[in-house]
Amino acid sequence: MAPKVIFLMADYGHDPTVHVPTHCPSHRSGLLEAAIPWKVFGEAGFDITFATETGKQPVCDSRMLTGWTGALLGAPKVAKEAYKTFSQDSRVQNPASWTDPSLKLEDYDLVFLPGGHDKGVQQIIDSPRVHELLAAYFPKTARPSTKSLVAICHGVQVLATASSAEDKSKSVIHDVQTTALPGFMEQSIFYATWPFLGDYYKTYGAGTDSVQEIVTKRLDSPSLFKNSLSPSPFVVADPKYNYLSGRFPPDAELLAQKAVAMVKELTGSS
Incomplete structure (x- = not known):
């Protein structure tokens, strides 16, 4: 039987690509945080399901796909074709x-x-229902187990925001090694685009905590947050849970490939 994977998504706003800050040698990535894993999982023969709040088709951030923002900051042609x-x-x-x-x-x-x-x-990050689902599921990924979870960028924030069913004061990943979008990268692109995009690159508005800060505050120790500012793919595997995390779209392909290998090993599928 093919392994089953479910993507939990908001109706709108997931990032189809990324403009890498100027301190990185690579200026733009065509890797899609939803579409690339979808492609990798599909090629691996996984049974794929998507889920949104009410069953509405998810639509990625149009500003990264169209207009002058899409041309300057968004997805290159190959990425736009993949998203289509x-x-x-x-x-x-x-x-x-x-x-x-x-x-x-x-x-x-x-x-x-x-x-x-x-x-x-924000629809999915702040959803009590998603938090409830994750609080019930994530503990089941503790080794040894056949269940697993993978998150990237703001997806890690969704997970970190969910409280443990056993202790509401703690995140479901309070004792987990994880990465997410680095604060330096988030702040760099925010300040670089503020004059013409305002607080577009800050999910909760100017002056709010970065994804890294939000996630780290929910961990038992700041040392559990693993950071890298390298443009090379970077994926963190927790030693106690079947959990993988990535920072941003350049990590998406490697993250999906490692997820496939992990799930096949855990489920005994070929």
């Missing part, structure tokens, strides 16, 4: 609903949380 193919998948067009009482993450082998900085992703 992704958005035409019937599974993307007909997602499940994560508010459906019958939805249980335990029915899946892998839960995937993509990122995105547009303010629309």
Whole structure:
């Protein structure tokens, strides 16, 4: 039986690409935080499901795909073509609903949380229902287990914001090694684009904590947050849980490949 993976997404705002800050030698990435894992999981033969709040088709951040912002800061042509193919998948067009009482993450082998900085992703970051689902599921990824979870960028913030079912004062990943979007990268692109985009690159507005700060505050120790400012792909694997995390789109392909290898090993699938 093919491993089952579910993508939990907001209706709008997930990031299809990224403009890498000027301190990095690579200026732009065509890796898509949802579409690239979708492609890698599909090629691996996984049974893929998408879920949004009410079953509405998820739409990625249009400012990264169209207009002058898409041309200067967003996805290159190859990435836009990949996203077009992704958005035409019937599974993307007909997602499940994560508010459906019958939805249980335990029915899946892998839960995937993509990122995105547009303010629309507040829908999933702040959702009590998503927090409830993750609080029930994440402890089941503790080794030894066949269940696993993978998150990237703001997807890690979704997970960090979810409180443990056993101790509401703690995050479900309070004792977990993780990465997420580095604060330096987030602040760099925010300040570089502020004159013409305002607080577009800050999900909760100017002056709010970075993703790194939000996640780190929910960990038992700051040392559990693993950081890298390298443009090379960077993926963190926690030693106690079947949990992988990435920072931003340049990590997406390696993250998905490692997820496939992990799930196949855990489930015994070929």
